Amino acid sequence: MIHTRIDMHEFVARRAALLATMPDNSVALIPAAKEVTRSRDTEYLFCQDKDFYYLSGFHEPDALLVLVKNDPALSMTEAATETVLFCRDKDPEQEVWHGRRVGAEQAEIQFKVDLAYTLDELEQILPMYINGKQTLLFAQGAQAEFDNLVFACLEVLRGGAKQGLSAPNTIVDIRDSIHEMRLIKSDAEIAVMREANVISGNAHKRAMAFAAQGQFEYQVEAEILHEFAANGARAAAYGSIVGGGENATILHYTDNDEVLVDGDLLLIDAGAELSGYAADITRTFPVDGKFNEAQAALYNLVLESQIAAIETIKPGSNFAIANKVANEVLTKGLYELGLLTGELDTLISDKACKKYFIHGLGHWLGLDVHDVGDYQMDENKNQLRSFKAGMVMTIEPGLYIDAEADVDEKWQGLGVRIEDNILVTETGYENLTTTAPKTIADIEAVMAK
CATH class of the missing domain: 3.40.350.10 (Creatinase/prolidase N-terminal domain)
Incomplete structure (x- = not known):
């Protein structure tokens, strides 16, 4: 009920x-x-x-x-x-x-x-x-x-x-x-979604504090679901993704049955459903609590692109604008890391980052995780619908490098996604995802306790 x-x-x-x-x-x-x-x-x-x-x-x-x-x-x-x-x-x-x-x-x-x-x-x-x-x-x-x-x-x-x-x-x-x-949320709906985000963010924080070498992915998932239910969210809004190591490169991985290994990243995409409304949050962190150099470089690049995309959100903007900014940041960063080669301007215009950023930047959020509402796409699939106050969306850039990819070994099998839930306000935006640690310093501090 x-x-x-x-x-x-x-x-x-x-x-x-x-x-x-x-x-x-x-x-x-x-x-x-x-x-x-x-x-x-x-x-x-x-x-x-x-x-x-x-x-x-x-x-x-x-x-x-x-x-x-x-x-x-x-x-x-x-x-x-x-x-x-x-x-x-x-x-x-x-x-x-x-x-x-x-x-x-x-x-x-x-x-x-x-x-x-x-x-x-x-x-x-x-x-x-x-x-x-x-x-x-x-x-x-x-x-x-x-x-x-x-x-x-x-x-x-x-x-x-x-x-x-x-x-x-x-x-x-x-x-x-x-x-x-449904696309424009009322004050009452926004209040519920804020609460769902608080609960979900705390669940991610709990998972960070709990995860360790030798545990199974499903044990981490159990901690997340416990946090949901203990705070009034009887169910997850969708099947939780808890993917360690190479499993982080599988976008909709839900087997959650493998053991965690020190030195691997753990990607968790999980959100609570509260009073019918969904949260949808992703965090990525190292099993052993410390990012290595390659992990940190890739993570900070995804974080930089997410922050840049979020900063574009305001009434009158749209997903196409946010996508352009995110793609430029990711492409430039991948070029500087040596994961993309060629002329930088050409790489940016060709959206070369899509080699590793293989999904969309975000989607509407509400009663459904992939909520209803027209994106008003043009013939090139650019999402041109103007944002209005009361819309809620995810912003979730990610990079996924196959374990067999022809790149330096240090990059192989790395998957990073960072996802927040963003409300369009009259003057800009409000990030509803406030309780899930996101910077490397904050994540490592939680995992050190």
Whole structure:
């Protein structure tokens, strides 16, 4: 169960804002997630559909949110808008096995909807809300089973012309409208994300203090997850990456089952999920607590590029600008270290650092780790969307040198990534990642204790 730290009135306001974007005489359908079976009669920890949660705050599976915008020209007696929730009914026998349910009666009060029905009433009542509407808005293709339900309702309405029934003749994907809203975080959302970052940063700090020769990567992961849960974040926002040595060069390494070795770097990409919101932080540090010369050189280069990219963040800037700065710093640094050769100006214009910097600089962050929102890419895949206050993103440059790369042995098998979570403010930016040590001096000081 998500214990939301956001007041229910904000969810009401979000629904009102979405309704304002809908045409008159329309209905929007936003389904909850379904439970997913892990094996036989056990399920994965439930994760609510984030669009549904964003609009409802409701955390039970199988529910449905219906938003209705009536046409005042067609009826003077109907309310201008209606918000309806379908949810599981109270069931003492099921609840004693699987946990308490809110039930329709309490859902109407607790989640401030106009009406709530049980799921048993869905097939009978849902067509009534779609009937006579000009436009139907829903995320077609997102859930096959829900698609089938919607199209069955439409067939009932299309076959009922003699009974005065009619189906919408326009279907619109609702996701763009919701995702534009989700891209700009409210003060309440930002407060939750700050807290998620504090918890996650402390977990990285704990991992630094704990890691040592002979431990397994999963033991370090356990320390991180313990710190999350002990501070109210029941789950990680994604599968934690704890990669020692050459494993640090695998971008989405999650086996986390190898032993740590002195002299190796350890890359940890881990973030907590708090009240539905994700943190996404990466730190890289030496298992033995001391960077050697090559490790320090590569680490400081990545850190320099990250700081330079973060400094570009402000309203009106964009990812393309931050990328250009980061690529220039990395390319120049790799040239000076002898890892790139040729004419420096040509190397910079060719983005030669991408030989070792093999992923993007960052992404939107929020209810999802790779959060929703258009990047407005041009034909060259430059991300040109202007930053606005309230956007939250990651900035995460990295360098990854394969163990078999044709470079000096001291560079082989080194992987470094540094990732912070950045909020765009009215005047610039705020780095939310404040508790995870980042400079070599700070990391070594933590590991020396």
